[in-house]
Amino acid sequence: MALASVTPPSASQMMAWSQGQELMEPIERKPLVYLPDSAISSHSKDLDNLPDEFFEVTVDDIRKRFAMLKSERKLLEEAPLMTKASREAQIKEKMERYPRVVLRVQFPDRHILQGFFRPVETVGALRAFVRSHLEDPQLSFYLFITPPKTILNDPSATLIQADLFPGALVHFGSDAKTGVYLKRGLIEAVCLCPASKRVCFEVHTSVT
DSSP: OOOOOOOOHHHHHHHHHHTTTHHHHHHHOEEEEEEHHHHHHHHTHHHHGGGGGGOOOOHHHHHHOOOHHHHHHHHHHHHHOOOOOHHHHHHHHHHHHHOOEEEEEETTTTTEEEEOOOOOOOHHHHHHHHTBBBBSSSSOOOOEEETTEOOOTTSSSSSTTOOOOOOEEEEEEOOOOOOOOBBBHHHHHHHEEEEEOOOEEETTOOOO
């Protein structure tokens, strides 16, 4: 039985859904810079230093994924296929339910930069946000998510299309190694943010 493929909604479609709604209104980034507690960061503090082989899919991974796909295919064949219209309706409903996206960017030195975005904003907007808080705005960098390691290399992709909706942890990578990534003023004012007390330092726009 052939399964119908459904093309994800385009950026123009999502923009059309958002017209005249809160989703199109500018959103305050409310940037936060903080350090996670050791329990949270112990797994990912050296993530950027891991070789690319660490993120590559193994034969065992492929076998497990193939088994999962067979199971998913069986479920799809036994249930009514979701139409394109119903899929788009689900995405539109989620956009209305979650009018803002919380994104956290973790740097190699464990610092985390957090900001708010609209679902229809792009990866390019996220990159611009990150760059505006770097000590060296000219630093060459890339952003990626895991697992598996997927580099966000399409600046025109919306946050929904990039699988960053309604929130995600994004990792910062750069071939240029430096001791400080974020602005020194932000680093000096940062605080430890325990998992039990999400009280973090709010970055003021006056910090340069």
